Amino acid sequence: MENQKRCQILGKIEQDIRLTKEDLKEIGFIVKKVVSFMVKNDILMTPENYARWFELFCYVQENDLTLSDSEILQYYKQLFQKNPKKVHEIEDEEIHTKLKSIASSIEEKLSQIISTIDTHNDTLQDKTEALQEKEHQAADPEILKYLKEILQNLEELRMENSQLNEQLKKYYEEINHLRRELRDTKNKAEFDYLTELFNRRKFEEYFHKLLKEFNEGEGKPFSLIILDIDDFKQINDTYGHLLGDEVLKNLSSLIKTFLHSAHIPARIGGEEFAILLPETPLDEAKTIAERLRKTVENRTIPIAEGDLNFTVSIGVAQVQKGDTMDSLLKRADEALYEAKRNGKNMVIAK
Structure with missing residues (x-):
């Protein structure tokens, strides 16, 4: 004009x-x-x-x-x-x-x-x-x-x-x-409507930013946590999807209060969550993941039949030079599935 x-x-x-x-x-x-x-x-x-x-x-x-x-x-x-x-x-x-x-x-x-x-x-x-x-x-x-x-x-x-x-x-x-x-x-x-955590799109936006800074030498190593609710389908089949949603919201609330403000939690799938930990090496990320796992294990949700307990399996991976988002996600996923195969309710780091 x-x-x-x-x-x-x-x-x-x-x-x-x-x-x-x-x-x-x-x-x-x-x-x-x-x-x-x-x-x-x-x-x-x-x-x-x-x-x-x-x-x-x-x-x-x-x-x-x-x-x-x-x-x-x-x-x-x-x-x-x-x-x-x-x-x-x-x-x-x-x-x-x-x-x-x-x-x-x-x-x-x-x-x-x-x-x-x-x-x-x-x-x-x-x-x-x-x-x-x-x-x-x-x-x-x-x-x-x-x-x-x-x-x-x-x-x-x-x-x-x-x-x-x-x-x-x-x-x-x-x-x-x-x-x-x-x-x-x-x-x-930016946010998942049910859990009020970041959605996958916003999570990937932060992920790309951290990767770019790391690969260009401007950022310190960071780690990725992926966690999945154990036997979530059974919870849905036994108690219904409304209670399943309550489990998701309960876990999300716990994640938000448990993590540091610099951490970036997101819901990236049905019962799958991811957390980006900027400037956090693998050992420290594994310690955080283990504390989170124990906290979830001790958490109960009051229901008509009594108290409902649930657990999570967690995979942890640290970024490496030349990593892409897919390669880092794959390592964390592999660690998660190893935790599932080994009995669930555990943390595996790659």
Whole structure:
């Protein structure tokens, strides 16, 4: 979009120019159009997407253009030379952080404006009451006439401020709603819905990062733990899938409280979990795994029939030069299956 034709409201915001009442109304109108369009066309509400669509719709609004949905989508591709991200695509973390900052800034300014209007309305009310007293005391018909006109103007201004304040409060709620939607979308992209641990996609993202740093000589050796609930199918068959889900959540809760904040736990399969241990050699990782195994072994879940106990088998492997994600996962998997073959409820390190 050419600089001379770009969204004027965005220009004002960037230059920290005071927004007028009409600007705020127009922002609210554009926000509604953008959100409606993105939902209708299944476009992911990432910060990058939302910022671009807001600028586009602002441009369309300010230049009084009439475009169909397909024309708007085509226009987007021409301006940004890419297809808009859809709901299933991954959002960019840096851009997400930037939009959170922008949303917080807008939210703060709206809050300040709402507070200012409330104060202004209180002042208008005080002035109106003072003038009403003067009106009763005025003897000169001409002065009385002017006082009535002033009172009428003040009342109109107060009503207009009240209406603007209500509209701003709606925009404030819409921004908060959008913030919640962005947070929910981000969580769905990164976390397993049942256990609230990282999902496999996010786990692999961290895995690749650690591998890259290690293979380029920038990171210290790290280890990988893979654990699997022993006889989980039997638990499901005996007690039902709802209790099976409780076992998964129980184990996940234990993992989250047991591990160090630097560790990266994830659910990577049905009853299979993985933990990345940055800057942790094999011996130390094995010790952590053994403590975790014992903690799980001593854990009980109260059920109607009494207490349910379950165990886990664990495989541990340390990264080696030239490793890929697949090769390291394979070594940890082999260690896990060896633990299963040797009687379960044990830790094997490779």
